[in-house]
Amino acid sequence: MDNVKLSDMTTSDFEVISPILSSNFDDFWSSENLKSELNNPASHYIVAKINNVIVGFAGIWKSVDDVHITNIVVKKDFRKKGIGSLLLQKLIELTKNLNYKELTLEVNALNEPAKQLYLKFGFKNLGIRKKYYNNTDDAIIMTLYL
Template identity: 60%
Template sequence: MIIIEKMTLSDYELIKDCLTEEFDEFWKPSILKSELENELSRYIVAKDGGEIVGFAGVIILPDDAEITNIVTKKTMRKKGIGKLLLAKLIEITKQENKDEISLEVNEINEPAISLYSSFGFEIVGRRKKYYNRLNDAIIMTKKLV
């Protein structure tokens, strides 16, 4: 059974050496660590029998909240873990009394765009050639009230 809980520095220590290879090449361990230590961030992990199989984070800003990261371990994708993580980030953001949650995603990232769309996120903008001066960033938001 998959459980979702708050991500701790011990969780980070368990995945930092395999982060790039087993989760997602985009996220460097040092960036994740500083995100975890940021008091505005809320990070969660998905665990399957104690093994970390995904993690995600949202940063709570004065006016809204932004999803900074949502990643499922490569070998565990397409099993519903992304949905569990996203649902929990939305719940956390609602508890913080925010009206809206937003994120940026690479226009070629079909799995993520499909996941966000299925939760009611809508495309509200675009940053041209944001990723490697090649692909646009799509800005998506979901109203929470």
């Protein structure tokens, strides 16, 4: 989609997202978590907008040796249009510019769209954390070497 604009998430973006997190983004995060991430100097959040309306967001957290993708989510009605790819591409770029060599994440083993997205960008499966989510679903650890 060529009319998608990416920018850093601002407090006013957060205020727009917060009340529609669970309904429009089926996010697994509370707005309290997102707010504290936004205020965390080790984190960096971006939003994707079409005509100034937020259609997705994503974030990273900078650790000592690597960068973690904390979240990447596209508004339900806008999926499968390339917006997740644009967000991920930007996170990869940000990580490279910070001179880190690894971008890593955990994904629910049952989350096929997300797994496919990461595989498409060259992430490798590094292992499994058993029953990581709600003590039920396994997490797959995936890393992209930059």
